[in-house]
Amino acid sequence: MVTVAPPDTCTYALRLPHDPRAARVARMTVRAALHGHGMVEIVDVVELLTSELVTNAYLHTKGPASLRLTALGEGRLRVGVWDSSPHIPAPFDEPPGGRGAQSTLIKPTPADAESGRGLFLVQQYATSWGGWSFGDGPLGRGAGKLLWFEV
Template sequence: MKNAEPEHEQTPEPAGRPDSMIPGPPLIPFAEPWEYELHFPCDVRGPAVARTALKAVLGAHGLGEFTDRAELLTSELATNAVRYSLGPATVRLRWANPVLRVSVTDTCPEFPVSLVPGGPDEERGRGLLILDLLADDWGGCGLGEAVFGVGGKSVWFELVHGGGDPPPGGCAADGAGPRPPGLPVLAA
C-alpha cells in the first residue's frame, strides 16, 4: 500500500558551494540618510509589530543605543493611534545623522492633550510626559483632508546620537553635530 501523503522531490543543492548565500546590497553608510515606513491596520497588534520592526531596523543600522527610548516612545504613539483612531496608522523611521526621527501618523485629527495623572495607579494620561522626558525633541502636525477624505495627524519625536559620531565599526560621520535648539523643525 502506498503512503497517502504525496511524494515530494528534494530540491537539489546548487552546484559548487551548497552553503553559499547570495550577497546582498552594500550596507548604507552610517552618515547616509535612510527611511523606513510601516503601515498597519487599526488593530491592537499594530504597536507590537511596530516595536519589533523598529528594533530590527535600529539593530541592523548599528543604532542600538536608541532602542529602549525609541521603543517606548513608538509604543506610546502607536498605541494611541490604535486606541483613538478608526483607521490605519503609519510608523516612519528616518535617520539623518545624527538625528533619528520617528513619526506616527493616524486618521484621528485630535492631538493628545496633557492630563495630570490621577495617581500612581492611573493607566492613562502620561504619554506627553513620557515624550517630554525621553525625547530630545517632539511635535506634531495636522494633516487636513487628503484626496480620499481621510485627514488625521502626525506626531513625531527625535533622538540625537551623541555628538554625531558613528558607532564602533560605522562609517565616517559627516561632521554634523546635534541640531542647535531653536531651529524650526519640519513636521513628519
C-alpha cells in the same frame, strides 16, 4: 541624476492596521531597524516612545496608522506616527517655537492610573517633538495627523 545619501541616513516606513497588536509590530520593527544600523544605544527609548504613539493611534482612532523612522545623521533619529484623526493633543499642538522651549509640560499621571503616561514619556525622553494636522489642509478633511519625536 544620481543622488548620494550619507551612510548614516536611512528611512523605514510601515503601514499598521487598526489592530491591538500594532504596537508590538511597531516595537519589533524599531528594534530590528535600529539594531541593523548599529543604533543600539537608543533602541529602548525609541521602542518605548513609538509604542506609546502607536497605542494612542489605535485607542483614539478607528483607522490604520503608519510608522516612519528616519535617521537624520549625526546619531539623530525622527519617528513619525500618522493616524486618521486630525486632533493633535497637547503638547504636540504648540507652534514650532513652543516645541523647542518645551513650555507646556504634561503633568505626571498618578501611579495607580492604568493609562495616560504616553505623551508625558515622550516629553521626558525625546529631544524634540511636534505634530501636523491634515484635517483642514490641502489633503482635505479627515486626512489625519502626524505626531513625531526625535532622539
